[in-house]
Amino acid sequence: MDTVNKPARRVDALGKVLGESKYGADLQFEGMLYGKVLRTPYPHARILSIDTDEAATLPGVEAVLTAADVPGLHTFGTVVPNQQVLAKEVVRYLGDAVAIVAAVSPAVAEKALDLIKVEYEELEAVFDPEEAMAEGAPVLHEDAPGNIAAHHVLEKGEVEEGFAASDIILEREYETQLVEHAYIEPEAAVAVPEPGRRGITVYGSIQNPFSCRKALSRMLGFKLNEIRVIQAFMGGSFGGKDEVMSAMCARASMLALKTGRPVKMVNTREESLLEGYKRHPYKLKYKVGATKEGKLTAMKIYILADAGAYTAQTPFVTWRSVVQATGPYEVPHVRTDVYGVHTNNCYTSAFRGFGSPQIIFAQESLMDELAEELGMEPLELRRLNGYRQGSVTATGQKLDEHKVSLMEVLDKAVEKSDYLRKRKEYANQQGRFRKGIGLACSFRGCSLGAEGVDATGAMVSVQYDGSVYVFSGLAENGQGLQTIFSQIAAEELGISVERVRFMPTDTAAIPDGGPTVASRSTLMGGNAVRIAAAKVRETLLGAVLGRLKASAQELDWGNDRIWVKDDPSRCVSFEEAINEACAQGELLAALGWYKAPKVTWDDRHGQGNAYFTYVYGCQVAEVEVDTETGYTRVLKVTAAHDVGRAINPETVRGQIYGGVAQGIGYALLEEVQQHEGEIKSLNFDEYLIPGIMDMPEIEAIIVENPDSFGPYGAKTIGEPTLEMTAPAIASAVAQATGRRVRQLPLDLERVLLGRSLQQDRYKRREGGC
Amino acid sequence: MKKLPVVLTVNGKEYSLTVESNERLLDTLRQRLGLTGTKEGCGVGECGACSVILDGNLVNSCMVLTAQCDGSRVETVEGLGTAEKLHPLQQAFIDYNAVQCGFCTPGMLMAAKALLDKNPHPTEAEIRQGLSGVLCRCTGYKQIVDAVKAAAGEEG
């Protein structure tokens, strides 16, 4: 391979280091107005009246709109469309929008918000998922009795039989917290009405342009071809700029269509934290049975997820959890129930990991606790029960169409980190600063699995002078998609990657290929690019057969040339091949479409081949705990990830370092404080993400077992990197302190006292730090 | 609201402006001067995406009133280099894969420049200290530190 599996420079880096790349908030249009949102002061209330007259007549205000002005339907949502772009009749969480304003400046728009008079009747609200499921709780959605937004079941074997056959049974409860994507770029969009015909173009920090377009179509009452969504450069998303952007884009579009002028909307950080969705907090109850040798016999799992006010992706997030909740271990008897429940809290949806970090924290902590009960080294328990080639998962899927590399990633991480020796060394420490080392591992189904249709497309178009366009429906989040796809196109065409120009994701340029989620871009999108580029290459080869006097099988290509394998002096340059093809009237562009291999799912019993391939990872974390203050420093993280094939090893490393950083935040620092539906941590002074001085040494180990499905064998890296850091750290902290904490994050109080104090702070209405 | 006259030198070019009393330097740069390389991430001086160099000192431009800067020199990312002649820091960021989403990149570059201007051969700890006021959510910082080390090595 010439370009793939090599560290090519990122194609989008130049514009970014020059400060020239345009993000949503940087875009300017002639006559542009600024939009602002009025949100509800109550988490659950009926709207009795809205008076916008005074606001509408403020000089500089061009439009004031409410739900009554929504041209199409006022609700949207991928699974159950119950999310409101503007609240009609009822508001269900404090981020719900009640009115929007377009004005000549953000300052005037804000003044107008203060002039809008809304009368509310407060309704009884519910903030706890268990209370929300109980008899008599206020019901948020008529079609969700008991406030159940999702319930997934998995049954394998006979779980009571499994417990009967066990020598030891452990029951543990774990809890994970509400966390926020915290992309450094707040949400931003500009909607521009199309002159001369019905239509709107929307630019912005839009992670999934096609999902956005579909939602806009429903809300604006426009046909899909009347809406064009073009992604600007995006300052990070991590799954977080989906529904919140559909809402923002719809609002900006409504204001733009009403005024006939472009409208820009940019969230402040506070608005982003207030309105934007978060990761589901989970309460997890695990019951595990094992023989005295440590062989797992049964697992019974009950998970309660807070879905918040709207459904969004809850059914899919909780589905991944039901599939993977046992962890990568052979368990003959399993019963899992995962519930997503509505409350009047901030709604929860996709965030890198998508239902995995929570279960992995629980399952890996549980394995450590079980090992401790059995007097076993935690690593040995993994070795005894972990998946191998041919293992059968909890969903009844036999893992044999790819290399099951769990043992390999475990071995490599353990070796590189000197885990065993340090685990022994740290077992008996004195002193107030104590070290600890812990490991965690995971398996992850790649792409969407049985969530739904999984197909995507790309277009490659070779120009007369040898420059090349690549289009994809998948979008650059910052992860390096533009570069990877350029490398793949270059590899297939046998040309240097400098010839390739990746075009901004534009819903008018390419068919809908699904969202940029589930770490599916390289695997699915990469294949589509490969297919498209290969088609064009075949055309070029065919065009020069005569000139080279050879058959197609005798030709080879690379380094901007095509030549006869047995006689390299018979060759043509890429440009010459293009000329030949054009002279023959051939088409030098192609659409590539890749459909995922078949998956199966029976949702009555939670059985099936849930994903068509999987990846495996292991992380080892070494910490030092100040046992007198609870302050934990992470000294080193060793991360081994099987990625199939690294299309670009440098960007893979970047994903590992970045994922581990987010994992450290999840483990130690991050928690959105929410009390009675009100988010208290509204900016980065309260919501703490890891800074440069909080980062440990990170050793990234790229493991490559080429997958039969992925392009050049490549699979997935984006999400696995953050999903297991927290339990590895929790395990290390448990060794250092001698106490297991079963909640995240392991902040100062939890490490020192074993519990959090934050809720006391709000209950007692005390300030201070 | 009272308006004030301000003479600002930005990336070597002098501007005579009349600004609102409550106008932030960040907004003057982005809206009046069209220099959108400097970003707003939080508005409260916590994320550093708005970092610029003001009279030789690294500051958060979201926390500075333009009216306080009469007669001052401002350096932004646009003044670091051009596509034809990149600043060694910009080249290093490209070479070391220190750019992912790129939103923190201007802030990181200015923080690194401010650091190297005062301390041309920093230790790793000093690099981390110097960049401690810019948050990144994508990279885990490692490749950024590698890039700054390399650029510091170059300049020596």
Next chain:
Amino acid sequence: MLEFDLFRPQNLQEALDLLAEYKGSARVMAGGTDLMIALRAKKGMENVKYIIDISRLQELAYIREGEGLEIGPLATMTQVAESPVVRQCAGVLAAAASTVGSPQIRNRGTIGGNVVNAAVCADTVAPLVALEAKIKLERKGGSRWLPLDQFITGPNRTQLAADELMTGIVFAKLPANAGWGFMRLARREALAIARMNVAVVIKRDSQGKVEDASIVPGAVLPRPGRVTEAEKLLIGTIPDGALARRAGEAVAEAMISAAGRRWSTPYKEPAIIALTERAIKQALEVEWR
């Protein structure tokens, strides 16, 4: 952002004249690192119509060595942290200033702003109290001096009158036989406000026994001050770890008796004991001459 009229007085007198005229409807801005946040949030700004920018009053930007040390309110955290004379003669203050926020915040944040804003977690306050600093307050037509621990009366509350400006901080230089310690606890390494901090200054006699001790915790008492019950334990002794710990316990007791048991007390009690003990240890490790 609040709308206001900005004044940029050319000298101290003009600034004082403006304060005399606008009093309660004016706020003074130096580096802006606290005030800009309040202006943007429009919190506690109900009557504010004017901002008086003192950032270019050179007469307030100084760090001078005289009998003691004199620091003007416009000295930035960076300047205080890097000043050779502060590091030499009041190291505890330089150490504290270097921990504030980030380089960007330290380049703008001023010691005057830190003191007058009087946040419970203000990092320079505990060291200044340990140094027995006095501050100068000026108004049109007069001035007065107050010890710092009388100036600050509570969280974000001071004796500053609406027409007054803080124009100087003075304290005695630490003698050569003085050791100091500064411990700070935050939730992460940088860009994090102190949950609590402790400043300790210890002077010893020719036999190495503690002659005088200042122990000042931050973000722990309702108003910053020395904990004399802890200091007394050390006087006349050559402290060991156990004694340092008992002094820490005395600080914790003082905290609870002054502030009561609050939501954060179960954490702060053990943590302040540890921090105090460490600050004392740090102060004792300096060579006695």
